[in-house]
Amino acid sequence: MYKYLFLLLFTFCSLHLLAQKPEEKAYQKAVGYFNKGKVEKGFKYLEKALAINPAYYDALYARSYYNFGRGNYQQALPDYDTLLVHHPEDTTLYRYRGLARMYTQNYAAAEADLLKALSLDNSDASIYSDLGYFYYQVMDYEQALQYYDKSISRQPSRFAYYQKAQTLYSIDEYEQALVTLEHNLQSDPKDADALRLKALILMNTGKYTETIKIYEQLVANGDIEEPDDFFNWGLTYYLQKKYTQALTYFTTPEKHQDPELFYYIGLSQYKVKNQKAALQALNQAVQFADKTQEETAPYFYNRAIVKADQQDRRGATQDFLQALALTPELFQKLDAEGDTMEVLGNAALLLKSNYSRRQVDSVSAIGYEQRAKKWFEKDGWEKESLALINKSISLDSSRASSRFSRARMYYYGENYMQALNEVNKSISLAAGKPSEDYYHLRGLVYYEMDLPEKAQEDFNKAIAARPEKAAYYYDRAFASASLGEYQESISDINKAIALDSEERNTYLLARVGFYNELNQFDNALADCNELVSSGPDKAVVYYQRGVARMGLKKYDEAIQDFTRAIRLEPDFKEAGEKLTEALQAK
Incomplete structure (x- = not known):
């Protein structure tokens, strides 16, 4: 992938070096160390410059620049905030704060910053390109394409062409993607990123011979990258059912921890009837994978098949049930979208004597609940997330966490009576040991129902169980304020600030209102x-x-x-x- 292009940071030489201020000297030393690759010393001298003059523009900009470039987006954000207070018309600052917010998944604020930059300068092609990249990241591909076209119409760039092709590839518009990529390859036939994307497009359209030629060209150019290139090269053979040749490329990378690569090694070894090697590779795939993600479900499912073939029926059943807890549809060998999934066999049939229907329903309920939670974090979550959590509860109504999840959905949907009923059920099902989050949620519900005394009681329980949670004090402050207890509210806000300085502005805004009331x-x-x-x-x-x-x-x-x-x-x-x-x- 293209590295995101950063602005060049220049060192300006003063004609009056002897008259430099102390912060300027520290800044110049910092930039010198950065240019020599001595990053820690560079940051040290930037801190010295800012200790002398906290509003020193060059040092603030440099610190944000180097933090951004190193991927320390959270650390860069406060500097962008400070700089924009004093330079509210600087489009570059809005651009990079927007991108930093995007990388920290604050998407609404990121979009606002990038659109602000555009409102300040609608002639800058790079801002349109930034917006295209933002909409690509949030999977709004239609808007991404529109902004890339606007960027290209103002000033064609290889980055914009490449990203446009990447977006077209993401929506399966392969022919258009190839046409767009040609702009890059005509200017630089050895453009490695463009060649890699072209190889993926050709592989997805079944043009395997041409795909293999591109990987051979990357080798000749000295641009082959492990393990990704060898994985995709091997996948080209795997899709042709040439498993021995696939293994040649899958097993070339050494000392990697790529779970997907291990997974396909396992599948290929099984296809060539090397079950021992297949199990070893699938074990490694599971070891390095994020076991909470649905993408991992086939790893467990296919390992269950291999274990069953080796008469490890207990281990196979555990893997089968774990797969269903991630993707319940796998019971019918389907993925989450209902499409047939490539699997090594029918685990449900192979292991039917080793599990009960109740076990299947119970683990499937977990899977639907986890998926509902993920949907809940998206815009327009209501219909899909409620349908999923209802399905979870229909399979296993005894799970306190599912009831709690549904209570949260009702709460955010402003159905407070339904939320109260559900959170009460979750507390009851928790067998006397409910999570403090259950009490916190019920406190929020009571507060919205204009029952501040009951809200206080539940916030007290939540705080007693988890006194280090700043949000609990913050919410109790508002319940106390509803009862006219503003001094108690201020005390709670002070505790929240001490516990969570990152949310200081949110807490200060609440405290302002309480101070005014007093x-x-x-x-x-x-x-x-x-x-x-x-x-x-x-x-x-x-x-x-x-x-x-x-x-x-x-x-x-x-x-x-x-x-x-x-x-x-x-x-x-x-x-x-x-x-x-x-x-x-x-």
Whole structure:
């Protein structure tokens, strides 16, 4: 794959080196160390520069740049936030903060940053390319293609052509993908990334001879990469049922931990009737795989077949049931989409005397529950995730976790009475040892049902079981506030801040409201100022600061805050009412 292109960081030489400030000297040393590959020393001197001047642009930018380049996206984000407060029109900062947010799976914020960059400069082809890459990552392929076309129309680039071809490949538009790739290969016939993608496209269209020629070309060019290239080279033979030749390439890479490669070695060894080697390879596939992912289900299923052939029926049954716990459809040899899956035999038939229908239903219920949870994290989750969790419960109604999952779905769907019924069932089924999360969820439900005292009781139980969880204190703070216990709310927010500094801004915003309710306007103002300085702009922050300033009789400044809040959110009714009050008070 193409490495994402980073902006070049230049070292600027001053004509007045002797007059350099201390932070500038530290910065120059940092860049010198980075250029020599001495990364840790480079970061050390950047820290020195920022200790002297925390707002030093070059050092902040350099630290964000090097953290981004090393894949430390979470560490880069605070620097982008700080830089954007002082440079709100810098498209590059929005671009890279957007990409960093994308890589940390904060997709909504990432999209907002990239669109902001585009609004500031709609002529920059690289921003369109960034947006194409973003939509590709979130699997919105139609939008990805639109933005790549816009990027190419403004300034054709190999990256945009390659990514467009990759997107077309992802939606099985193989011919268009090949045409698009030719733009890369015409300018550089040895473009290794383009050749690899072309090989995959040709393999998927059954053009195996041409595929093999590309891998031979990669070898000749010195661009072969282990283990991926050898895996795909071997797969070309495997798909032709030439298993001995497939093994030649599958087994070429050494000292790897690629579970899929071990899996296909196992399948190929079984096909050539080498069961001992097949089991050894499948054991390695399972060892290195993420055993919680559905993609691992065939590993267990096919290992069950091999174990059954070797008369290890107990081990085979365990693997078979584990496969069903990941992909319940495998009982009919199907994948999650209902398509026939390539398997080495019929494990359900081979092992029918070794398991009960109740066992199958129980493990299948686990599989549907786990899938429901994954759907729950997606946009538009309601229909699919509820259908899956209902299926799980229909197979095994005694699982507390399934009831809890359904309660969460009802809660987020704002069906609070149904949520309460389900979470009560989950607590009952937990046999006197419910998870603290169950009490926390019930507390949230009670809070939404305007039962703050009951909410407090459940939040207390959750905190007693897990006192290090910041979110529990945060939610209890609002229940206490509903009872007019604002000092207790502030105490809980302080605990939350001490436990989870990454969510400091969220907690500060809550504390501001509580301070204002207690007429502690100086404290509220201090929190609001911190929130404004750390960004991004939020209407509610300016609203709360306006309330604090009104309390301090700073009416002109309050008017400015309420006006800013309304500008950010034109339908902010409360801000409009407070603005009227401030104007009248003045």
